Amino acid sequence: MDISHRKVNKRIRFTDMGGNPLSNREISVKQKDHKFLFGCGGFDFMPFVMEGSEEYKQVTDAWVEIFNYATLPFYWGNYEPEEGKPNKDVLMKTALYLKDKGVTVKGHPLCWHTVCADWLMDYDNETILKKQLARIDREVTGFKGVIDMWDVINEVVIMPIFDKYDNAITRICKEKGRVGLIREVFARAHESNPDAVLLLNDFNTSVNYEILIDGCLNAGVPISAIGIQSHQHQGYWGREKLEEVLERFSGFGLPIHFTENTLISGDLMPEYIVDLNDWQVDEWPSTPEGEARQAKEIEEMYRILFSHPLVEAITTWDFRDGAWLKAPSGYIRRDNSRKPSFEMLKKLVKEEWWTDTKVKTDADGWAMVEAFKGDYVISCSDGSANVSLSDDSEMIRV
Numbered sequence: 001m002d003i004s005h006r007k008v009n010k011r012i013r014f015t016d017m018g019g020n021p022l023s024n025r026e027i028s029v030k031q032k033d034h035k036f037l038f039g040c041g042g043f044d045f046m047p048f049v050m051e052g053s054e055e056y057k058q059v060t061d062a063w064v065e066i067f068n069y070a071t072l073p074f075y076w077g078n079y080e081p082e083e084g085k086p087n088k089d090v091l092m093k094t095a096l097y098l099k100d101k102g103v104t105v106k107g108h109p110l111c112w113h114t115v116c117a118d119w120l121m122d123y124d125n126e127t128i129l130k131k132q133l134a135r136i137d138r139e140v141t142g143f144k145g146v147i148d149m150w151d152v153i154n155e156v157v158i159m160p161i162f163d164k165y166d167n168a169i170t171r172i173c174k175e176k177g178r179v180g181l182i183r184e185v186f187a188r189a190h191e192s193n194p195d196a197v198l199l200l201n202d203f204n205t206s207v208n209y210e211i212l213i214d215g216c217l218n219a220g221v222p223i224s225a226i227g228i229q230s231h232q233h234q235g236y237w238g239r240e241k242l243e244e245v246l247e248r249f250s251g252f253g254l255p256i257h258f259t260e261n262t263l264i265s266g267d268l269m270p271e272y273i274v275d276l277n278d279w280q281v282d283e284w285p286s287t288p289e290g291e292a293r294q295a296k297e298i299e300e301m302y303r304i305l306f307s308h309p310l311v312e313a314i315t316t317w318d319f320r321d322g323a324w325l326k327a328p329s330g331y332i333r334r335d336n337s338r339k340p341s342f343e344m345l346k347k348l349v350k351e352e353w354w355t356d357t358k359v360k361t362d363a364d365g366w367a368m369v370e371a372f373k374g375d376y377v378i379s380c381s382d383g384s385a386n387v388s389l390s391d392d393s394e395m396i397r398v
Contacts, residue, residue, distance in 0.1 A: 001303055001304070001306075001307035002307060003306060003307050003353075005309045006036065006306065006353070006372055006373060007370055007371060007372050007373060008369060008370070008371050008372075008373055008389045008390065008391065009368075009369075009370045010368070010369065011366055011367070011368055011369075012366070012367060012368075012369045012395065012396055013364070013365045013366050013395045013396070014027055014361050014365045014366075014367065014378070014380075014395075014396050015365055015395060015396075016382065016383075020365075021361070021363075021364050021365025021366075022361055022365045022380060022382070023361060023362070023363050023364065023365055024360070024361060024362070024363060025360070025361045025365075025380045025381070026358055026359075026360055026380065026381075027358065027359050027360070027361060027367060027378060027379070027380050028357075028358050028377075028378070028379045028380065029355060029356070029357050029358065029359060029369060029371055029376055029378055030355075030356050030376060030377045030378075030379070031354055031355045031356060031371065031372065031374055031375070031376055032102075032374070032375045032376060032377060032386070033068050033102055033374050033375040034068055034349070034353070034372065034373070034374045035372075035373040035374045035375075035388075035390065036306070036312065036313070036373070036374075037068065037069035037104060037257075037312060037313035037314070037315075038066065038067050038068055038069060038313075038314060038349050039067055039068075039069030039070065039071060039106075039313055039314060039315035039316065040063060040066075040067045040069075040070065040071075040315060040316045040317075040319050040331075041070070041071050041315070041316070041317050041318060041319060041323070042063075042070030042071055042072050042094070042098060042103075042105070043072070043073060043323070044056055044059045044060060044063065044319060044320065045060050045063075045070065045072075045094050045097060045098060046072075046090055046091075046094045048060045049090075049093050049094045049097045050090055050093065050094075055336070058336045059319065059320055059332065059336060062319075062331075062332060062336070062338065062342070063319055064101055064103070065346060065350070066331075066342070066345055066346050066349050066350070067103070067316075068102065068103055068104060069103060069104045069105075069106070069313060069315065070098050070103050070104070070105050070106070071105075071106050071107075071108045071151075071259075071315055072091055072094060072095060072098075072105055072106070072107055072108065072147070073091075073108060074091065074107045074108060074109065074110065074139060075109070075112070075114075075115035076112070076115065076116055076117045076135065077115045077116050077117050077118060078115060079091070080117055080135075081117070082119070083117070083119045086138070088142065091107075091143075092143065092146065095143065095146045095147050096146060099146055104149065105146065105147045105149070106147065106149040106150065106151065106197075106199075107139065107143065107147045107149070107150045107151070108150075108151040108154070108201075108259075109150075109151040109152070109153060109154035109201065110135070110136045110139060110140070110150055110151070110152050110153065110185065110189065111132055111136070111152065111153040111154065111169060111181075111185045112153070112154040112155065112169065113155070113159050113162050113167050113169040113170045113173070114154075114155070114162075114167075116167045116168055116169050117168070120132075120167075120168035120169075121166070121167070121168055123168070125171055125172050125175050128168045128169075128171065128172050129172050129176070129184065132168075132169070132172070132185065133184065133185070133188045136152075136185055136188045136189050136192065137188055137191075137192045140188075140189050140192035140193045140196060141192045141193065144192075144193050144196075148193060148195060148196045148197065149196065149197040149198075149199070150189060150196060150197070150198055150199065151199045151201040151227060151259065152182075152185055152186055152189050152198045152199060152200065153181070153182055153185050153186070153200060153201070154201050154202070155201070155202050155203060155204070156173070156178050156181070156182060156200070156202065156212060157178075157202050157204040157206075157208050157209055157212060158204065159173045159178065159181075160173040160174045160177075160178060164275075178212055178215070179212070179215045179216055179219050179221075182200065182212075182216050182221055183216070183219050183220075183221050186198060186200075186216075186221045186222055186223065187221075187222075190222045196224075197224040197225060198222060198223065198224045198225075199223070199224060199225050199226070199227040199257060199259065200212075200213065200216065200221075200223050200226060200227060201227030201228075201229065201259050201260075202227065202228070202229060203229035203231065203260075205228060205245050205248075205249075210248060210249070210251075213226060213249075213252055214252075217252065223254060224254075224255070225254060225255040225256065225257050225312065225313075226249055226252065226254050226255070226256050226257070227257050227259040228245065228249065228256060228257070228258050228259065229258075229259055229260040229261075230258055230260065230261045230262075231260060231261070231262045231276060231317065232261070232262055232263050232264070233262060233264055233268065233269040233276055233279070233325070233327060233329070234268055234269045234270070234271055234273070235268050235271075236263060236297040236301070237301075239300065239304060242301065242304050242305070243304065246304075246305075246308050246310075246311070250308075250310050253310075254310070255310055255311075255312045256308070256310045256311045256312065257311075257312060257313040257314075257315070258305060258311065258313065258314045258315065259313070259315050260315060260317045261301070261314060261315060261316050261317060262316070262317045262318060262324075262327065262329040263294050263297050263298055263301070263329065263341075264290065264294065264327060264328055264329055265286045265287065265290040265291040265293070265294035265321075265328045265329070265339060265341070266284055266285050266286050266287050266290045266327075266328040267284070267287075267290070269327075276325065277325070279325060280325075281325075281326060282326075283326065284322070284325070284326045284327050284328055285328060286321055286328035286333055286339070287328075290328065291339050291340050291341065292340060294339070294340070294341050295339070295340035295341040295343075295344045298341050298344065298345060299344050299345075299348065302314060302345065302348060303348075306353070316331065317329070318330045319331055319332065320332050320333075320334065320336070321333050321334050322334050331345065353372055354372060355370075355371040355372050355374075355376075357370075357371070369389070371389050373389060373390055373391075374388070374389065375387070375388050375389075376388070376389055378396055
């Protein structure tokens with residue numbers, strides 16, 4: 001698979017701070033981070049940051065060995081169970097901790113009909129919308145500079161026809177229409193932080209999602225990236241479906257984020273289950289055969305996605321087994337031991353797709369550099385510099 005678009009491959013001039021060429025020098029090029037977002041749910045960092053338990057330290061220490069991108073939960077019903085009393089402290093401390101570790105943080109989601117605040121049901125639709133927009137402004141403004149990436153609205157394809165229980169967001173989506181509501185919430189998020197990366201996110205990869213995106217773009221909605229969920233509790237999509245989904249959604253020319261990915265290392269969920277949340281079990285063990293299968297499937301999926309030029313991020317939803325639906329969907333087991341999928345992905349991200357090399361400059365300070373796009377420490381005998389290597393990198397001063 002061609003991954004040349006993930007690399008810088010060009011002639012770069014190395015100089016000292018005075019602009020003088022570093023002639024005939026050996027230059028060390030050591031990667032610190034990827035430009036590509038290798039993500040995972042960051043939920044385990046919340047109890048660690050607030051409680052500092054050894055159990056969660058094991059989990060979070062392992063997490064940062066691979067990932068540079070975390071999703072934190074802003075489900076309204078949990079974030080603000082009582083109106084006017086948001087649980088900002090936990091999320092802010094966790095986000096700041098992750099940012100200090102060099103991790104990019106995304107908030108998920110600002111608007112969703114599930115895990116919605118029950119107290120919204122006391123209001124009429126006009127007031128519900130006002131409170132939803134105020135909530136967006138509060139979070140996007142309040143976390144600006146710490147969290148500058150958001151799943152603005154989640155699962156809108158099903159939102160106005162969702163009938164498992166009554167909720168405030170389905171009510172206003174029925175009234176405003178899908179595109180109408182999306183336009184309102186994106187406008188407010190963009191106004192609150194014009195530099196934020198704003199995603200539309202959905203599990204529905206049918207033509208209905210394509211029609212929705214097309215309608216939003218025609219309405220001028222400032223979508224930064226298309227979010228695609230891929231919870232595969234009932235079995236791996238496989239190469240053919242992955243490539244078919246990528247081909248269809250690439251037609252919009254927008255960056256693509258695989259926002260919620262799960263692959264199982266135990267028995268698969270039965271095919272007859274429509275809503276994954278309906279599968280309730282007492283135990284869902286990981287098995288040696290399932291773990292080997294999981295590692296193989298994750299490797300193929302990551303290779304396919306990493307090779308596609310419009311994919312900018314892949315997020316695994318569960319880092320540890322049992323996090324959602326008790327599923328064995330993590331990279332580590334319940335006892336925090338590492339599964340084959342952990343070792344495989346770490347090898348991909350930090351070895352095969354990683355640069356640690358040396359180059360030799362000519363008399364004028366020029367050298368050819370081939371490196372994965374990302375952040376680097378560039379050094380020689382005279383000093384070092386922290387730099388980002390991207391397509392527009394032409395001169396580096398040490």
